Amino acid sequence: MTDLMAARAQMAMSLAFHIIFAALGIALPLLACAAEWRGMRTGDPGYTGLAKRWAKGTAILFAVGAVSGTVLSFELGLLWPGFMRHAGAVVGLPFSLEGFAFFTEAIFLGIYLYGWDRVSPRAHLAAGLVVAASGALSGIFVVLVNAWMNAPVGFTLAPDGSFADVDPLLGMRSPVALAQTLHMTLAAYAATGMAVAGVHAALLLRCATRRDAVARRFHTRALSIALAVGAPAAVLQPLSGHYSAERVAVTQPVKLAAMEGQWRTEAGAPLRIGGWPDERAEQTRFALEVPKALSLLAFGDPNATVRGLDVVPRADRPPVLVTHLAFQLMVACGSAMALVGLWGLWAMGRARRTGLGIDARPRLLLATALSAPLGFVAIEAGWTVTEVGRQPWVVQGVLRTRDAVTPVPGLVVPFLMFTALYVFLGVMVAFLLWRLIVATREAGTPAGLTREYPVPLTPAEPAAAAS
């Protein structure tokens, strides 16, 4: 493994790890706030219990997200000093803004997590909303930096490769800034909402849960709140994805060509579904081709010319196979989620009119449970598309990745070290969250759910679970 590959692998691994916690950290506080707000409005302590349960999960996830984010901010210099030396003056501004948004988030998260008994209910909910808003903002600021790397603006390039006439404000208005921030913010809500919905749907499918009125009500409420956040985002996401692809077609034609496996420049290019790009033969095999659809989707004209990978020399092309497969994977996961989201929204609308609860639809529950991991698979695949698809550039057309890497040798050592560390952390987080969920599974016993979920049973429901 060369040092450049090791540095790329370490950065990719660190980002892939952090993005999960970042996405959860953006959307989980919103879920908790929604539950808390319903609890305040209805006076039903069941919702407050749900908010507390989600807040506990948030505490673990936020801490791991905060420390892995710290690692990333150092890695910018530890791995890519060439990038920071040139770009620091431009992208420093969104990073500074992100720093403040993150500061606000951390302060109010402390109040939200530890302040249940120390501030008034209203102030507590307000603190949660500040956490949710500043979490979304800090995500947006970081994505602005990535948008700049994809379509850099706000400077002129001096003959020696350094940046002149730097304007950081203009640097935040990259042509892909809106597309990328919209796509990623929706992704965070869709992935988190549908994942949480999936977990509670899976628990609702269990016989033990179905026999237990308390647990059933707990998970039905959790499911409906998670769906209310995740499903609309999942349904809107394909639209924002389409807009994003349109921007890529204009600003990064080579990336689009790699995403679509489009080797040759072509008028009326087809849309390839699936397929296997053969980098040696320079053609994409086994794809289902929809005639002229790529030209139509990318440029709104079925006969538009789509530039292929042949517009640049081989050395300037990204790894086509990885980019194409990751793109197909993202689209597949996103489409499936959008369908499940539509189904869930329809069922929730029906539930309001007919009274047939969503917990009484086993097929919807199964579909929701199965789609739980899809959002995070799509996020990882999407970041693979945007990062691998930009290679060999770290700043598109301006700075090559190999010119940005640190001169420190032996980078495979820190790569393996951080990989081991993150695998360990990932396993531990999964284990602890699983135990949090198990605590609700053992409902119905005096030591189980009823202790922290003191739900007053309505007369219609016999006190099967009361101890």
Added chain:
Amino acid sequence: MLAPVGLTVGGVHFGLPELAAGAMAVALTGYVLTGGADFGGGVWDLFAAGPRRQAQRALVAEAIGPIWEANHVWLILVVVLCFTCFPPAFAALSTVLHVPLTLMLVGVVLRGSAFVFRAYDARRDETHERVQRRWGLLFSVSSLVTPVLFGVCLGALASGAVGRAAAATAGTFADRFVRPWATPFACAVGAMTLALFALLAAAYLTVEADAAGDAALADDFGRRGVWAQAATAASAAAALALAPASMPVRDVITGGAWAAVLQTVTLAAAVGLVLALRGRHWRLARFAAQGEASCLLWGWAWAQFPELVPPGGTAARLAAPPLTIALALGTLAVGTLILLPSFVYLFRVFKGPARGAAAGGGGA
């Protein structure tokens, strides 16, 4: 483009780069006084002893639980200010100090996650105690190692080794990436940093224990504060003795009017701290500890000023374009307007005298 702004005081020019360097020193002070003390708390978790061992650990966990994440962001602020306002300095530091910074990051990750895992491990059974102890050990050992590495990096920077190594383009791995920081001086600064963080934590914890009404526990941490003060003084003396003759800032630390003032104030704070701890004036002790830490930090910063990466790497030479720095400082000003009240609110909620005054948010 902005016209160069600034004023000259006593032969030293204060412009945008110098202001940004000052802002970084303020942020670093914020980190040492808050985040540093959180690491110190972990040290006292490791060295918890005596009949009140469990109470000591519980107090540490309770004191840092709600605030450590916010305190930690000061470090991120320092990093972001560095790479925004002084990109070449950030590139040089993270290249030459790659090894200790990477190890420090591992410590940061393990400390934070072990702490939160320990706090949120939901299981309550016979293995619980053992699991808790294991997380506690990971938390406290990483709290011990991380400040040392942090101090080693600062020591290497102050000694001028970073600046010299960054200029080199040839040499062995050891020459370029190990020798600049693996020096007796940098190690002494690392030890001093650890002792100082432990000192801050002990002083803060006396106030916390006192507020909780546990006088014996406050005395425990009072004694620990005196030990930490002795360790701080010893390692500071060692650092001074080990400072390389070629160290660019050596003269400023040991001579000159400003140095005399800073030395006097630092000494007064150090002596006052011990007296306050002996006399159980906990709040005064906390104030003195903060004063001592700030004096040490600003003494170093002032000695180095206007150099960021000595020798020769002045703030002006390493600065980003003026517009970038102006925007960063503007962001800082606006951000402070939002953050300062938020911080005051956070500390009032958790460190204020009126605990549990507000109505409960739905029963814990």
